[in-house]
Amino acid sequence: MEIKNIMASLTKRQEQILAYVVKEYVETAQPVGSETLRKRGLGVSSATIRNELAALEDAGYLTHPHTSAGRVPTEKGYRYFVESLMEEFELPPVEQRMIRHQFHQVTLDIDQWMRLAAAVLAHSSRNTALVTAPQSARCRFKNLQLVSISDQVALLVLVLQDGTVKQQMLALAQPIAQEELMRLSNRLSDHFHGLSVEQIRSSTLTLDTFESGVVNVVLNLMQQIDRRSSHEIYRDGILDILRQPEFAAIERMQTLLEMLEHRTFLEEMLSDWAPERGVQVVIGGESRRDEMSDYSMVLSRYGVPGEASGVIGVLGPVRMQYARTIGVVRYVSSLLDDLMARMYGR
Amino acid sequence: MEIKNIMASLTKRQEQILAYVVKEYVETAQPVGSETLRKRGLGVSSATIRNELAALEDAGYLTHPHTSAGRVPTEKGYRYFVESLMEEFELPPVEQRMIRHQFHQVTLDIDQWMRLAAAVLAHSSRNTALVTAPQSARCRFKNLQLVSISDQVALLVLVLQDGTVKQQMLALAQPIAQEELMRLSNRLSDHFHGLSVEQIRSSTLTLDTFESGVVNVVLNLMQQIDRRSSHEIYRDGILDILRQPEFAAIERMQTLLEMLEHRTFLEEMLSDWAPERGVQVVIGGESRRDEMSDYSMVLSRYGVPGEASGVIGVLGPVRMQYARTIGVVRYVSSLLDDLMARMYGR
DNA sequence: CTTGGCACTCAAACATCGAGAGTGCTAATA
DNA sequence: TATTAGCACTCTCGATGTTTGAGTGCCAAG
Numbered sequence: 001m002e003i004k005n006i007m008a009s010l011t012k013r014q015e016q017i018l019a020y021v022v023k024e025y026v027e028t029a030q031p032v033g034s035e036t037l038r039k040r041g042l043g044v045s046s047a048t049i050r051n052e053l054a055a056l057e058d059a060g061y062l063t064h065p066h067t068s069a070g071r072v073p074t075e076k077g078y079r080y081f082v083e084s085l086m087e088e089f090e091l092p093p094v095e096q097r098m099i100r101h102q103f104h105q106v107t108l109d110i111d112q113w114m115r116l117a118a119a120v121l122a123h124s125s126r127n128t129a130l131v132t133a134p135q136s137a138r139c140r141f142k143n144l145q146l147v148s149i150s151d152q153v154a155l156l157v158l159v160l161q162d163g164t165v166k167q168q169m170l171a172l173a174q175p176i177a178q179e180e181l182m183r184l185s186n187r188l189s190d191h192f193h194g195l196s197v198e199q200i201r202s203s204t205l206t207l208d209t210f211e212s213g214v215v216n217v218v219l220n221l222m223q224q225i226d227r228r229s230s231h232e233i234y235r236d237g238i239l240d241i242l243r244q245p246e247f248a249a250i251e252r253m254q255t256l257l258e259m260l261e262h263r264t265f266l267e268e269m270l271s272d273w274a275p276e277r278g279v280q281v282v283i284g285g286e287s288r289r290d291e292m293s294d295y296s297m298v299l300s301r302y303g304v305p306g307e308a309s310g311v312i313g314v315l316g317p318v319r320m321q322y323a324r325t326i327g328v329v330r331y332v333s334s335l336l337d338d339l340m341a342r343m344y345g346r
Numbered sequence: 347m348e349i350k351n352i353m354a355s356l357t358k359r360q361e362q363i364l365a366y367v368v369k370e371y372v373e374t375a376q377p378v379g380s381e382t383l384r385k386r387g388l389g390v391s392s393a394t395i396r397n398e399l400a401a402l403e404d405a406g407y408l409t410h411p412h413t414s415a416g417r418v419p420t421e422k423g424y425r426y427f428v429e430s431l432m433e434e435f436e437l438p439p440v441e442q443r444m445i446r447h448q449f450h451q452v453t454l455d456i457d458q459w460m461r462l463a464a465a466v467l468a469h470s471s472r473n474t475a476l477v478t479a480p481q482s483a484r485c486r487f488k489n490l491q492l493v494s495i496s497d498q499v500a501l502l503v504l505v506l507q508d509g510t511v512k513q514q515m516l517a518l519a520q521p522i523a524q525e526e527l528m529r530l531s532n533r534l535s536d537h538f539h540g541l542s543v544e545q546i547r548s549s550t551l552t553l554d555t556f557e558s559g560v561v562n563v564v565l566n567l568m569q570q571i572d573r574r575s576s577h578e579i580y581r582d583g584i585l586d587i588l589r590q591p592e593f594a595a596i597e598r599m600q601t602l603l604e605m606l607e608h609r610t611f612l613e614e615m616l617s618d619w620a621p622e623r624g625v626q627v628v629i630g631g632e633s634r635r636d637e638m639s640d641y642s643m644v645l646s647r648y649g650v651p652g653e654a655s656g657v658i659g660v661l662g663p664v665r666m667q668y669a670r671t672i673g674v675v676r677y678v679s680s681l682l683d684d685l686m687a688r689m690y691g692r
Numbered sequence: 693c694t695t696g697g698c699a700c701t702c703a704a705a706c707a708t709c710g711a712g713a714g715t716g717c718t719a720a721t722a
Numbered sequence: 723t724a725t726t727a728g729c730a731c732t733c734t735c736g737a738t739g740t741t742t743g744a745g746t747g748c749c750a751a752g
Contacts, residue, residue: 033714047726050715068714068733107514147489147505153689155509159493163501165513168455169689186528239603250594257585343499343515379745391695396746414702414745695752700745707740714732721726 010059010080016042017052018061019085022073026319029245031070075284075318078296082281082322089327095124096331103335110134110163113339114234117312117332122237124328125298127316128260131234132270134303134310134340136162139225141192141200144218146170146181154181156214158221161194162308163343166221170214184211188218197222233266246294246317259291260315274299274311279330284318294318298325300333303340312336356405356426362388363398364407365431368419372665375591377416421630421664424642428627428668435673441470442677449681456480456509459685460580463658463678468583470674471644473662474606477580478616480649480656480686482508485571487538487546490564492516492527500527502560504567507540508654509689512567516560530557534564543568579612592640592663605637606661620645620657625676630664640664644671646679649686658682 010018020040024032034046034053042049053071056062061077073081091099099120106112114131121129140161147155149169154176158166188211192200197219207215238260247253259265269292273282279300285293296318303309312333314325356364366386370378380392380399388395399417402408407423419427437445445466452458460477467475486507493501495515500522504512534557538546543565553561584606593599605611615638619628625646631639642664649655658679660671 031714035714045726046714047728048724051725054716064715066733067716068712068731070714109514142495143491143493145489145491145503145505149488149507149509150690153509155505155511157491157503157505157511159491159501159503161495163495163499163515165501165503165511167511168453169509182532239600239607242600242603248596250596250599253596253599254585254588257588261585344496377745381745392745393695393697393748394693396748397694400747410746412702413747414700414743416745693752695750697749697751698747699749700747702745703743705740705742707738709736709738711735711737713734716729716731718728718730719726720728722724 010056010061013042013044014052014056015085017049018056018073018077019081021053021056021062021071022077022081022085025072026321029319031065031072033070036070075286078283078318078322079286082283082326086323089323091124091327091331099124099332100335103339113336114232114310115236117336118234118236121312121314121328121332122240125314125316125321125325126237126240127314127320127325128235128237128241130266130270130311130313130315131236132267132310132312133164133232133234134162134308135225135231136160136308137306138196139164139222141195141218141222143189144185144192144214145189146185146214148176148178148181151175156217158218160222160225164225166225168217168221170217173210176210184214188215192218197226231267233263233270235260241316244317244319246319252294255291256295265291269297270299270311270313273297274301274313276301279326279333281322281326296320296322298322298329300329302333302336304337304344307344308340310336356402356407359388359390360398360402361431363395364402364419364423365427367399367402367408367417368423368427368431371418372667375665377411377418379416382416421632424629424664424668425632428629428672432669435669437470437673437677445470445678446681449685459682460656461582463682464580464582467658467660467674467678468586471660471662471667471671472583472586473660473666473671474581474583474587476612476616476657476659476661478613478656478658479510479578479580480508480654481571482506482654483652484542485510485568487541487564487568489535490531490538490560491535492531492560494522494524494527497521502563504564506568506571510571512571514563514567516563519556522556530560534561538564543572579609579616581606587662590663590665592665598640601637602641611637615643616645616657616659619643620647620659622647625672625679627668627672642666642668644668644675646675648679648682650683650690653690654686656682 017037020037021032024036034049037049038046053062057064057071061074061080062071063074065072102116102120103113106116110133114133118129118131142161143159145157147157149155152172154170154172156168156170191203191205195203200215200219242253269287273280273287279298282297282299284296294317295315297313297315299311299313301309301311312329314329316325363383366383367378370382380395383395384392399408403410403417407420407426408417409420411418448462448466449459452462456479460479464475464477488507489505491503493503495501498518500516500518502514502516537549537551541549546561546565588599593602615633619626619633625644628643628645630642640663641661643659643661645657645659647655647657658675660675
C-alpha cells in the first residue's frame with residue numbers, strides 16, 4: 001500500500017496536475033476543468049483527472065468557485081507550487097544585459113536608481129513595484145553647507161555619510177553674509193564629521209544663538225531619517241496591475257489604490273515581511289492582513305549588510321507568475337547589491 | 347416684445363433654470379427633470395419648465411442622454427454658468443486659517459510646500475490636484491559643493507539662485523582628498539556666482555580634466571532644469587477623483603490614470619492653459635484634447651512675476667463644483683504668492 | 693403665456709430560458 | 723485496484739422578453 005494522504009504528501013501525478021492547474025489558471029484567469037487538463041497530455045482520461053482533482057481539493061490545494069466550474073488553486077496550492085513545483089526562472093541574458101545597461105546609463109544617483117529599479121521591476125513583472133531607498137542603520141553626518149538665498153532666508157544643505165542629501169530653508173533673524181555662513185559651514189562640517197545624532201548632541205562646542213539653531217535643524221533632519229519617517233517608497237506600474245482581469249470590479253480597484261496610497265501601510269508590509277536575505281514570497285492572507293488577502297508580494301532585501309540596506313518588491317494579484325517575478329526580483333536585487341557595494345567602496 | 351433667442355441671450359427665468367440644472371446635476375450626477383426643478387421653487391408648473399428646458403436645449407446649453415431622461419448641462423451650459431451665473435465663493439475664514447496654519451507649521455522648504463499645496467487643493471476640492479514647483483525664467487548658479495563619499499565616488503551638490511538643489515554622484519578616476527574637493531568647490535562657486543548656462547560656458551577659466559568634468563556636469567544639470575525636463579509635477583487626490591460616480595465604468599478609470607501618469611501630457615496641459623494671471627477654467631473639450639473631453643481644469647499661476655512662477659490646478663470631471671474649486675485655487679495661489687514673495691525677499 | 697392632461701419613449705430592473713461547461717457517481721473494464 | 727466510459731445533475735452566463743417608472747413633447751383649454 002502506498003503512503004497517501006496520511007502524510008498529506010502528493011503523488012507525482014497529483015503534483016503534475018497541481019502544477020498544470022496553477023500554470024493554466026495564472027495564464028487564463030479562468031477556472032480550469034478536467035478536459036483542458038487532459039489535453040495538456042497527461043496520458044489519462046478526464047475521469048481519472050477528475051478523481052485526482054477531487055483528492056487535491058480534499059487536501060486543500062484547490063477549490064471550486066461553484067459546482068459546475070473548474071478548479072482554482074488555493075493559497076496552500078500556490079504555496080506548494082512555489083515551494084516544490086515551480087522551475088527556477090532566470091532572466092534571459094538579453095534582458096539582463098538590457099537592464100544592466102539602463103542602470104549604467106543613468107547618472108550616479110540613488111534617487112534615479114530607485115526610480116529605475118521600480119520601473120524595471122514593474123515592467124518586467126507586469127505588476128506593481130515597490131522600492132525603498134537604502135537606509136543606513138544609523139545615519140552619520142558628513143558635511144553641511146549654508147547658502148544665502150536672500151536677506152531673510154538661507155538654505156541648509158546636509159550631506160550624510162551614505163550620500164543622502166537633505167535641504168531645508170532657514171529664516172534669518174537678521175542678514176548674514178555668505179562668507180560668514182561659509183565659515184560656519186566649514187567649522188561645523190569639520191567638527192561633526194562622521195558623528196551620529198547622539199554624538200553631535202553631546203559634543204561640547206560653544207555656539208551662538210544662530211549656530212545652535214542650525215545645529216538643531218541638522219539634528220532634527222537626522223532624527224527624522226533615523227526614525228525612517230521620511231522614508232520614501234518608490235512605486236511604479238500601478239496601472240499595469242489594474243489591467244489584470246481581477247480588477248473588473250470597481251471596488252477591488254479602489255481598495256488596491258487605497259492600499260498603494262497608504263504609505264505607512266506599505267512601510268509596515270515591507271518591514272514586516274522583507275527577508276534578511278534571499279527572496280521572500282508572501283501569498284495572499286499569509287501576510288495576516290485582510291486588505292492583502294487578494295494580493296501576493298515577492299520581496300528581497302538589497303544593499304551592503306552592515307552598512308545600509310533597502311527593500312525591493314513586486315506586488316500583484318495572488319494569481320501571479322511567481323517563477324518569473326522571483327527571477328526578476330532576484331536579478332534586480334543582486335544588481336543593486338553591486339551598485340551599492342561599489343558606492344560604499346566595496 | 348422681448349429680445350429673445352435673437353441674441354442667443356437668455357431670459358432671467360432661463361438663467362435661473364440653467365443654474366438650477368447645473369447645481370442639481372453637479373450634486374447628484376443624475377439628469378434632472380422638470381418636476382425636480384419645480385420643487386426647487388420657481389413658482390411655475392412643470393410644463394412651463396419643460397418648455398424652457400426645450401428652449402435651453404435648442405440654444406445648446408443642455409442635452410438629453412435619451413428621450414425619456416432629464417436634462418444635463420453641455421459644455422456651453424457650464425461655461426455660461428461659470429461666466430455669468432455662478433456666485434463667487436470665498437473660502438470660509440476658518441478653513442483659510444487652517445490652511446495658512448498648515449503652511450506655517452511645515453519647514454521652509456519648497457518641496458514640502460508643493461506637497462502641502464497639492465494635498466490642500468485635493469482635499470478641499472475633492473478632486474485631483476496638480477502643482478508644479480516655481481521655475482525661474484532662466485536658472486542661475488549660486489553655489490556648488492563637492493563631498494567625498496568614498497575613494498571612487500564624490501557627491502556634487504548644486505544650489506541655484508532660486509533655492510533649487512540638485513545632487514549627483516561623480517565617479518572619480520583616482521581618489522581626491524576632501525580638502526582638495528573643497529578648494530575646488532569654493533573656487534568654482536566664487537567664479538560662477540550668479541551666472542547662467544551660457545555665461546558659465548563662455549567663461550575663461552583654466553581647468554584640468556577633472557575640473558572641467560565637474561563643470562560639464564553642472565552645465566548639464568542646469569540645462570536640464572532650463573529645458574524644464576526635470577520639472578516634477580506634484581499630484582494628490584487621485585483616489586478622490588476616482589470615487590466620483592463617473593468612474594463606475596472601468597476604462598474611464600484606466601484612461602484617467604493613464605493621463606495622470608503621463609508626465610509630458612500633464613506638463614503640456616499645464617503650460618498650454620495656465621493663465622498669466624487670475625484663475626483659468628478649462629471645461630472639457632475646450633482644451634482641444636480628446637483625452638480631456640470628460641474633464642475640466644481650474645488653473646492659476648503663482649509666484650513672483652519677473653522671478654519665478656509655478657502653476658497650481660485642480661483636475662476633475664466636467665461635472666465639478668466650479669465655484670468652490672475656483673475659490674480654493676484662488677486662495678492657495680495667493681498664499682503661495684505670499685510665501686514666494688517672502689522667500690525672494692519681497 | 694401658462695397649465696393640466698395624455699400619449700409616447702426609453703433605460704433599467706427583473707424574470708425566464710436554453711446552452712454549455714464541468715462535476716460526481718456508478719458500473720464496467722483492464 | 724486503478725482507470726475509464728457514461729450519464730444525470732448543477733450552476734453560470736448570455737440572450738430574450740416583460741414590466742415599471744421617470745420624463746418628455748404636444749395639444750387644447752384657461
